[in-house]
Amino acid sequence: MIERAGLIAVIALGTYVTRVVGFTLLNRKAIPARLDRALAYVPVAAFAALIVPGLSSDGNLDAVRIVAALLAAGAVLLTRQLWAALLTGMAVFWLL
Amino acid sequence: MSVLPSRRHVGQQIAAVGLDEDFRRGFIQMIPLWPGVVAFSIAYAIAARTAGFGPFEIVAMSALIFAGSAQVAAVALYASGAGFIPIVLTGLLLNVRHIFYGLSINRWLPERTTPPKPVLAFFLTDESYGVSLRSFVAGRVSSLFLLGVSISLWIIYIPATAFGALVGDALPATERIGLEFIFPLTFVALLMPMLKTRVDVAVAIIAAALMFAIDGVVPDGASIVLVIALAATAASCSTALTGGPG
16 A cells, blocks of 8 residues: 555656656747757647557557548548547447 | 737736636537546556555546556556556656657747646646647637646546546446547547648658557657657758748
8 A cells, every 4th residue: 555655656746747847947938949940840740649559459550440530630621620520530430 | 829919918908707718718628538538547447446456546646647648557567566666667758758748838838827837737638738739829829728628637537537446347348439549539630730831741741650660669658759859850950951930
């Protein structure tokens, strides 16, 4: 019990540190132009990377998931709504 | 960005009214993700029960760590008999990506925010980062929107975890319903409107291809950090050379 409580506390603290350093470590004006330019591409790189593991099932790329993701992409481009993409993607995923 | 000064000005004048509206907007934008959060929470809680964690510990982890992948890894490693230090280091590795998110989102925020940045940081997740950044890029920068998005995830995560910890064993396997597929779909929806230039498209393709190549080879957590670092650096070098927008 003590070991688990300590474990939870240390992981919670460590996780908070990873969350807070980016917000507070660097003053916005002190960020070098080069780093700032790279940071502008973090969202696109992160979102693209975060999609990939979810397209596999049991370690293999899954055609149904890929088709559902593509149609969800189409839905968001048409409607600009997050929920429309989720609804389309989940409907395709369940029906195929 | 051009609407930012006037919005901030108006925000200061009508104070709480506009601020509450941003919070509410953020909170509501996350509700479509709730089914995925509930399914994930139940799966995590059952894994934690099986590993020997008690209901209070399981809920405390969701409330305090609030990082799904690190929680699942921690209970799985604990069950396998791993030591204190390896479990903590794995959890940290899975969370290193938050540093990029903090740096990235902080580019948009003024020096002082409501609530203060150390509070906003506590709730930072893949999803809250993504949904907020999309809204910021669309021209509406608001720290209370970020808070609303964050609280919306946190407030459903805790009772869903508790529900899973208490009655999860009696439920059919949630993985089979596939509700967690909501998360990759969310990132599809966040990515598409951000692909505005050829460099954006190239970065997305490179990042996805890299992730596909190293996912499962490099430890989870390290792979996403590597991909973000490499793809963003490559993009910033290419725009520096061509003088394109950055």
